[in-house]
Amino acid sequence: METVQHTTWRQRLQAYYYLCRFDKPIGTELVFWPTMWALWIASKGIPDLKILLVMTLGVIFMRAAGCAINDFADRKVDAHVERTKTRPLATGIIRAREAVFVFLGLVVASACLLLFLPLETFYWSFGALFLAFMYPFMKRYTHLPQVFLGAAFSWSIPMAYTAVGQTPDLTCWLLYFGNLAWTVAYDTQYAITDREYDLKIGVKSTAILFGRYDIQIIALLQAISLGLIGTAFYLENILIPFGLIALLVVATDFIYQAFKTKDRNPQICFWAFRHNRWVGMIIFIGIFVDFIP
Numbered sequence: 001m002e003t004v005q006h007t008t009w010r011q012r013l014q015a016y017y018y019l020c021r022f023d024k025p026i027g028t029e030l031v032f033w034p035t036m037w038a039l040w041i042a043s044k045g046i047p048d049l050k051i052l053l054v055m056t057l058g059v060i061f062m063r064a065a066g067c068a069i070n071d072f073a074d075r076k077v078d079a080h081v082e083r084t085k086t087r088p089l090a091t092g093i094i095r096a097r098e099a100v101f102v103f104l105g106l107v108v109a110s111a112c113l114l115l116f117l118p119l120e121t122f123y124w125s126f127g128a129l130f131l132a133f134m135y136p137f138m139k140r141y142t143h144l145p146q147v148f149l150g151a152a153f154s155w156s157i158p159m160a161y162t163a164v165g166q167t168p169d170l171t172c173w174l175l176y177f178g179n180l181a182w183t184v185a186y187d188t189q190y191a192i193t194d195r196e197y198d199l200k201i202g203v204k205s206t207a208i209l210f211g212r213y214d215i216q217i218i219a220l221l222q223a224i225s226l227g228l229i230g231t232a233f234y235l236e237n238i239l240i241p242f243g244l245i246a247l248l249v250v251a252t253d254f255i256y257q258a259f260k261t262k263d264r265n266p267q268i269c270f271w272a273f274r275h276n277r278w279v280g281m282i283i284f285i286g287i288f289v290d291f292i293p
Contacts, residue, residue: 007093015088016102019071020064026277028063030186031153033280034179035059037287038160041171041236045291051163054113059156061113065106066132066152072099073136081197121162128155140202143209146191150183171232178228182279185221188214189257190273193266215261222254229283238290246286250279 191207
């Protein structure tokens with residue numbers, strides 16, 4: 001039986017704000033930048049501003065929806081984890097069903113945005129909805145929830161292609177799987193911060209699966225990511241010079257992350273996870289500059 005605190009409307013609105021993680025935009029950034037990669041490459045430069053605005057709002061809404069359903073799925077375990085024990089559902093400020101209503105409201109808002117995009121994008125959106133809903137529950141059944149997250153976070157890439165009237169091609173899927181590999185890498189860094197608690201409460205993750213080889217596998221995934229994205233750049237003739245410069249800067253950053261996290265200090269691993277917000281932006285800058293006439 002749920003116990004809910006008596007709150008003012010202002011406290012309730014604040015709780016919804018935290019439920020959607022609007023106070024922590026890094027998750028939005030980690031979806032936003034790969035979406036921009038795809039939009040720019042599919043459009044061969046600056047995309048239509050209407051499509052750019054719609055896709056940006058879609059990223060914001062669906063990331064917030066993902067956070068709401070994630071907290072619903074984790075409502076019984078978040079109170080036992082130091083990092084998550086102050087979340088609105090864990091503290092009882094809002095009810096579980098309210099999180100579901102927030103999720104549905106954001107999904108409806110995202111669906112309304114699809115009215116401004118081609119019909120094909122609407123069809124592809126069902127994949128995004130399925131992955132966003134399924135990911136939070138996967139950590140109870142598989143040690144690979146980070147792969148589901150990577151699939152969800154990367155789904156905006158083929159959607160961006162369809163939004164500008166392009167059919168997802170080899171370049172699109174190279175970007176997709178490159179981004180998926182990168183997502184698994186940084187979300188494993190994130191999972192390392194909770195590994196001690198996850199082992200106690202029975203939550204699964206790649207951090208637990210990889211065990212003592214976690215840092216090495218993260219580095220391998222990062223290398224795979226750079227290889228796939230670099231191949232996509234090569235196919236689109238945007239590798240030399242700026243695409244390559246961007247990837248070399250990112251490679252240097254990945255090496256720095258590996259060095260910093262070698263002792264697996266949870267706080268440093270969380271820093272490394274957050275540091276990935278710059279990775280997506282650096283890659284986008286390389287793409288953006290290469291398309292300048």
